Amino acid sequence: MASSSDHPRDPTSVAVEGVVASRPTVVIQPELLRAARRGDYEGLKVLLHRENGAVAATREQIVVEVRDSVPSTRVVAVADQPLPVPSSSSTLLAGVTFQGDSALHVVAATGDGPGFVKCAGLIYQEDKHLLHGLNKNGDTPLHCAARAGHREVLSSLIALAEQEGGDERAKDVLTRLNGRRETVLHDAVRLADEKLVCELMSACPSLARFPGDGTSALYLAISLGHDRIVDLLHSEDPELSYSGPAGQNALHAASLHGREMTKKILEWSNKEGNNAIIGHADESESTALHFAASAEGRELEEASSFFTRFLFRRPMHNSTSIRLLLDADQCSACRPDKRGQYPIHIAASMGKLGVVALILDKCPECAGLRDARGRTFLHVAIDMRWEKIVDYATKNDTFASILNMQDNSGDTALHLAVQVGVLRIFRNLLRNRHVSLNLANHKGQTPADLSRSTIPAGLYYKTNARMWILWSLVKANALNGNDRRDHFQEKHILKLDESKESKKMTEAAQMTGIGSVLVATMAFAAAFTIPGGYIASEQKNGGTPTLAGSYAFDAFMYAVAVAFICSMLATFSLMYSGMATVDWKIRNNYFNDSLGWMWNSTRSLLAAFALGVYLVLAPVASTTAVGVCILTSGTLLFRNREVGRILICTYTLHKRLGIFIWVRLATRILPIILQSYFVYIVIFVSPDHCSRVLTYMFIYPIYLKRILFNPKNTIMPSALFVVVD
Template sequence: MTAVATAPTMHPELLKAACHGSCRELTNLLNGGADVPIEVVVDIDHPGTVCSPPSSLLLEGVTPDGDSALHIVAAYGYLKKARAVYDKAPHLLCARNSGGSTPLHSAARAGHATMAALLVELARGEEVAGEDGRVTTLVRMQNELGETALHEAIRAGHMLTVAELMTADPFLARVPDSGTSPLFLAISLRHEQIVRELYQRDKKLSYSGPDGQNALHAAVLRSRDMTKLLLSWNKELTKKRDQHGNTPLHFAVSLETGTRGMLPQYAVPVVNGTSITSFLNVVGTPMDLTMHILEADAYSAYQPDEEGSFPIHVAALAGRLSSVIILLLKCPGCASLRDTHGRTFLHVAVMKKRYDIVRYACQTPMFSSIMNKQDNEGNTALHLAVEVGDWWGFTCLFANKEVDLNLPNNKQHTPREISVSSTPTGLYCLLHSRILIQQALISADATLQICRRDNMKKGPSTQSDAKIDAVISNSTQFLGLGLVLITTMAFGAAFALPGGYRADDHPKGGTPTLSTEKVFQGFLMANALAFICSSLAVLSLVFAGTPTVEIPMRYMHYNISIWLSFNGVLSLGTAFVLAIYIMITPVISGTAIMVMVVFSSLEILYMPSLVEKIVKFMIVVCGRVGILPVMLRSEMPKVMLLTIWPLMVIFGWQEYAWRHMWHYVPVAQKLVT
């Protein structure tokens, strides 16, 4: 066995002197002015043989990550120390650490332009001594990541270091010819000045990036200005595809946009792999570079990726309505392009629930030809909307009379058939998207599959009675808590009437002071209805939440409790408004009016969260079927009556009590009152 040459560990005194000691201290150490022990390598097979290196091997020591003394002084920018180390060990100029980096990498990483210049000058001195190409060799040396010192300077954002390296080798921006080029790195880090500097130094620099990408792939995701620069420098970049077949246009249209509501999201839903929607508008709207790329190369809109998706499909997938519009206006043929599954951009938008894009397509007459286009499985966009349960996308398609509601797919399933089979057994809210979709299809008399109705297949998943029991029990707990609060407030209001009570020495002592007011009669009725409805709703919830009661009866009482709960809330809100009106109007009428305006405004702002789906349902069904058939054949009149009957009773009783009861009170009694 032969001796194995291993790099010795750097002595602590040398490491200290290289890091922060004086240059004289380091020089004395290198000249042998200190008693420094040197590590040796022993051949264990020949114990008598000991390799004792000379004192000059002190500089052969390295740190745990493989840095030599020249690496260290270069990283700290100590010019005199660097020259002193080089004078003793010139071979360290090209020495590599464990990551493959040279001292020049260390200097560039730390942003020491003067140190980089010194190292280049030392290499140039070796050229004078007869070693040709020494400078080029030094500056083009790559670490294990395939990066030169120029990459390190760009990553650190040091313009002076970049200039020094490009001066040493004007063609350095061409290295490497594949992988991450300096230009790609500068663009990805948004160093626009460095990008311009690299191009000005070398017009034929490398545009390559990782995974087959080029600099334009990075620019479209980073900066509009840099994208324009690259398009003006090299339009051929628009045609280059990465290893997955994506062109820069695929990247440009893939910037996903988040939906913003009127209110901030206090509970933020997070989907792994998807960015959240920020409520801080510190960044401008997403840059739409589709127009610039299409102006440079319109044919890029017709280049698919390896999965067959064209840029129009990617834009629909990401919800980029502006990109979709630009693509369709500049390249109308994109509308009929299909991916490997035979899907158009409308199919993709429906599957990803991109409501804005679906609405745009359905409201634009030029896209009528794709409304009923079927994919490889025979599904139209309506089939997919029903399958994924997208209510808002479904309403756009349903409202478009060009859309065929009865078209079967390859399995002979119509949209209504899919709606029936894709809804699992269970208990659903009336406003559930799948329930509303099926209701709309039934209202439009959409057809089912041609087969015996008693042999219709059940849905893919079912719930056992135990699971249904758990759903009802959990629902009744939350609803019951709210109903108890309503009942308590209504009960308390009955004994804390607005205006208080008459004094005991009054002929009608202990009676309500405002009992003679017309609005007071309405307040009493509203409060009574709130108490009665909430109490009965609690009773129904008891039946609905009792496991010993059979499921159908629990269904019935659960529905009754929801109806009574809504009536109780409506009555309690009306009682509050009437109480405010009675107490404040005689004194400050303006305040009373303002309170009622604020109360009504908040209700109007809140109600869309509850009724927007049902309102949209009525609009699209009436538009498709007609208003008269809906009103005559449906149960909507009954639903409306059961919804507003508390208001009819409250204000009807108020008017009746004032006209037919109060006026019969003897005049003398009125005067006493």
């Protein structure tokens, strides 16, 4: 195969960072480019005049040399043959840069002032067509001057155009569109140069009307937030163009920039009888109301901290632009875009509760509007995980009719909430008694079926949100679909991949083992580096702890002992769970047990820390000692989320099923609470009962787990104490 080096490179192209730029036919001469960029009028004048005077001498010299060496029959041929060198200043000015900029483009874009103005005039006198010449971006020298803010050069170019053909010629140059379909005025608007805008509008009063079907100068000024430029453009020409890109108009842009700009555009359009822009839709069939509903994205809503969200929260009255648009045309709330989405769907997808509430207040009929996928605004809010909108819809009885609406796939809002897996959204729907728990989608799946199909197989966090969703549906007596359960499991229940799960188990055991060994090391060190030190050996009971015998010291020692024992048990369990030679189910049991030991060991170690600090500080700084204990007790909330979740889910079921749900679930709730805080009972109870308590601590969790997670087991937790005793 031939290599790339076997092919000659095209001499008319140059590769720059992977982009091939075509070489111009005539490259601008370095002397000319340097003089133009420096605004060197004298140097440019000498260069152009020298080129004009060099042509005749060059031809005469060639003819004389030919007559001395060749027959006279060839003299005429040589004299008539075109020469490769420039023959005049026009030919010299024909050179351009690789961007297609002529010498006049270079002068206009590089500088401003008398020197550059004189250079522009000199180049124009030598070659007038350069004033209308375009570079590769379609820019004229006037575009370049306006983009750079060179007011004097731009004025001189406009004056040259007027000298050439009067106002019409100047208008033709000023209204010429470049490759982006923009006039000189657009570049002045980008700079927010009010004086330059005024000069351009004075030279061509109708300049703001161009282009008629693209990004107008007014649209651009609104988009950039240049309010003074917007007012200036309208004052200079009230009949200016309102058009924007992709079929939009100025109202689309104004709706994204707040109430004042929206109000201004609406007032101008009403005065000029241009009411069509209110209901005008762009190429995606989106109206200004669609744009306003999408304003202010979710970036600030998802700020990383509460304080950031509080500081940057925007007030609810920002939705007044929506109010203005609805007051001007309420029918726009019922106009869909190409995807069938109405403004209320857009507001719901962006999490704009104020906008949703305002649209429903003005147009209550919008509540049941469906998009092309058959979804209501409630479906959209759930899909985008906006809890506040779901909470608003489920608390208002006005929207009871949409709670069970099914989309094109047959999914209700509850189906989507189960798929999304956000517990708060699910609870908002579950607590509303109008929400049906047993509707099946087009696949025959009820919310309970969907919930079961979302539970992962193998190693996962057993108390995640999806588990609580399934638990809540089961306790609420939600029904399954009509499929045979064996067929349902084959089609929808995830299968266990033991090889993949084995690798996951090994990695998890390694990571967790680091924590268990660390806790064991700290507990071992704390057992022999006790607070208060030891009694001197020459005294009575020498070598024993100084603070021994006090309640706080006894509790400290029990906390250290429990932390060490539990962490060691966790380490041993993790060793077995990390062995690939052990059966996966046994490894899984060991790993789950290790997590329980780890939680107990860390709780005990925290208690030991608080007690140790209390022992040292209480005699001299009791307030500080109590404060440290209180701060440390705040860590009790860690890992107790499942306790909070079961209480919250039970409260949600209470809203739907009544108060008796607490009685039904008491046997479920109390053991979990007891298990979570059992280690503190061991630490702080009377030492006389420690032997029994330790027995409970080590044996009780094993039986408790079997009771809680085995639905066929009918042993009650109360019976466990009898067995242990």
